[in-house]
Amino acid sequence: MSYVVLVAWLVQAAVGVLLLTGWLRHGRTHPRIVVTHVALSVLGVASWITYVLTDRVLWAWAAFVLIAIGNGFGDNMLLRRTRRMGGSHLSTVNTYKLALRSMFKGRLPFRVSFHAMFAGVVFFSTLAVCIIETV
Template sequence: MDIVLLGAWVIQVGVGIALFVGWLRHAHGAGRPAVSAHVSLMLIAFASWTVFVATDAVVWAWCAWAILTVGIGFGDYMMVRRYRGLEGMTRPGLGDYGPAIGAVFRGRMPGKVAFHAVFSAVVYFGSLGVAIAASIM
């Protein structure tokens, strides 16, 4: 299962790279701290998962999952900012998280953003499940 999940990671990373390239081309540095943190953490998490798959050392699975837990928060922050931009809002905080998720499922977000947001659950919860299973085996 860890190899199958590695495929999900690769898909998610590929879409993330496409989003990052688009950001580099069009965002002119907007949201740089959150984007930098998200990309850096996700690449470290992916590397950790890859080491887990290669070595079967369960500590790497838990490292990947812990880093995902932090890094996804930056992605959520960016999704909420994008939603607010679509709606013309400038409120602080993450109070618009629910409406932003709703916008994903209503088709209000660009396709790559929506896919990346929804598919992140596959990687996150899949990684958690595999880490738990590997820990009790």
């Protein structure tokens, strides 16, 4: 299972690299949020790889903590983007709802939608392995 999760991490990272490349090419704003998100993600995948190589569950939990924090920064970027699309007056919960509707209706680029939704797959599969390996 840890190898399946590793593949999920690597797929997510590959899409993240595509998004980062586009972001750099277009000179987007809020670089601290993006850099923090990317740094936490890189450290997370490195921790997961270390877990796979050493079979020490502490590394898996470190990866989970890093992805949990990193996803918060990713969510922040998604909410900012959604608010720019017309949700500036909405509460956070309603902005999340608008973001989801925007993803499913194709109003956001496919890469952004995939990356945002697949983050949950990586998050929960990482958590599952952490729990199973700890018990």
